[in-house]
Amino acid sequence: MQQQWNEATQQIWGFIMGAQTEIFIFLMAIFVHAVLFGRYKIRPQQKAPNGVGQEKCPVVKADEVPTPSPAAEVAIPLVRVVRHMVQKGADSEELATELACQLRTSSDDEAAAMLVGMFEIMGKVVNSKLLVAVRSVMNDRNLKLTPRLGELVLRNYAGIQLYQEARDFVTCVEREGVLTPISAVLALRATIGTGDLDAALAQVKKLAALLRASINGDAPAAAPKSIMQQLIAVAAQKSALPRLLQELYSCRLCTSWSLETVLAECVKVHDGPTLNALEAFATAHGLEFTGLAYAHLIRGAESAADAQRHFEAACKDGVVVEELLLAAVDTAIFRGDAVLAQ
Numbered sequence: 001m002q003q004q005w006n007e008a009t010q011q012i013w014g015f016i017m018g019a020q021t022e023i024f025i026f027l028m029a030i031f032v033h034a035v036l037f038g039r040y041k042i043r044p045q046q047k048a049p050n051g052v053g054q055e056k057c058p059v060v061k062a063d064e065v066p067t068p069s070p071a072a073e074v075a076i077p078l079v080r081v082v083r084h085m086v087q088k089g090a091d092s093e094e095l096a097t098e099l100a101c102q103l104r105t106s107s108d109d110e111a112a113a114m115l116v117g118m119f120e121i122m123g124k125v126v127n128s129k130l131l132v133a134v135r136s137v138m139n140d141r142n143l144k145l146t147p148r149l150g151e152l153v154l155r156n157y158a159g160i161q162l163y164q165e166a167r168d169f170v171t172c173v174e175r176e177g178v179l180t181p182i183s184a185v186l187a188l189r190a191t192i193g194t195g196d197l198d199a200a201l202a203q204v205k206k207l208a209a210l211l212r213a214s215i216n217g218d219a220p221a222a223a224p225k226s227i228m229q230q231l232i233a234v235a236a237q238k239s240a241l242p243r244l245l246q247e248l249y250s251c252r253l254c255t256s257w258s259l260e261t262v263l264a265e266c267v268k269v270h271d272g273p274t275l276n277a278l279e280a281f282a283t284a285h286g287l288e289f290t291g292l293a294y295a296h297l298i299r300g301a302e303s304a305a306d307a308q309r310h311f312e313a314a315c316k317d318g319v320v321v322e323e324l325l326l327a328a329v330d331t332a333i334f335r336g337d338a339v340l341a342q
Contacts, residue, residue, distance in 0.1 A: 075117025095133035119152040163193030263296035291321030
């Protein structure tokens with residue numbers, strides 16, 4: 001019996017010694033994770049507030065699919081012809097000729113209304129050739145741009161990622177005096193799409209009030225969240241995250257969510273010095289560090305001591321969330337830091 005026990009023990013020991021390093025690390029992670037969860041009370045992530053009227057915000061509306069208005073019915077015959085031509089691969093000149101023919105008996109107001117109805121009904125069928133044709137017909141007839149028509153043209157440019165064309169068209173919209181809040185948001189999207197950070201920040205300042213109303217809270221709506229994420233990504237590409245954070249702060253747009261996103265983007269590009277600069281700015285200006293923000297700081301820490309400092313600060317502030325614990329576990333294992341693991 002003793003001999004069998006010894007043989008079994010030797011076999012188990014041989015298996016353990018032959019295990020891959022990755023398996024050991026995985027088991028260690030489970031152990032440390034269990035210890036941490038046993039010692040700290042996890043604070044649940046806060047739910048997004050049910051903001052009244054949020055759906056009416058222009059920032060949200062700019063991403064909504066246009067709903068055909070009752071007046072769009074007058075454009076149904078036009079849509080049938082144009083959709084068929086687009087699907088057959090007609091070029092911009094052919095489309096412009098047909099549009100001019102279809103609109104020849106209409107007054108200027110009626111022609112503008114029919115173009116609005118056409119865009120509302122056709123949706124994603126609209127392509128770059130049709131947009132060129134519409135602008136050509138409008139120039140030839142000297143049609144005045146309406147606020148709604150301006151929004152729809154901009155929306156379609158942005159939808160097919162013709163960002164530079166959208167920026168050029170915004171000049172016409174502004175010159176005609178028909179720039180609406182929705183058009184302004186679409187123009188910001190186009191500017192971000194071209195990667196022009198200076199111009200994007202200038203537009204953010206103009207739209208600060210609209211953006212503030214739509215990103216308040218821990219979880220902003222999808223449309224403003226997408227805009228801010230794209231802006232932050234452009235700033236990261238240009239190594240300008242500290243500048244962006246300063247601009248957001250001056251515009252009163254530096255919410256806890258935006259700070260988390262800026263820190264996450266910095267960690268993604270492995271820029272330790274910039275992460276330290278962002279932390280210093282946020283601390284100096286009294287910005288709120290959430291549990292997720294501390295988690296990003298821990299993951300991007302340049303040393304085990306820094307990671308330990310951030311973890312202790314999170315515990316002191318009472319913002320221990322699951323992501324924070326996971327970040328601490330990962331960092332402790334990666335750096336082989338027993339103090340952080342404990």
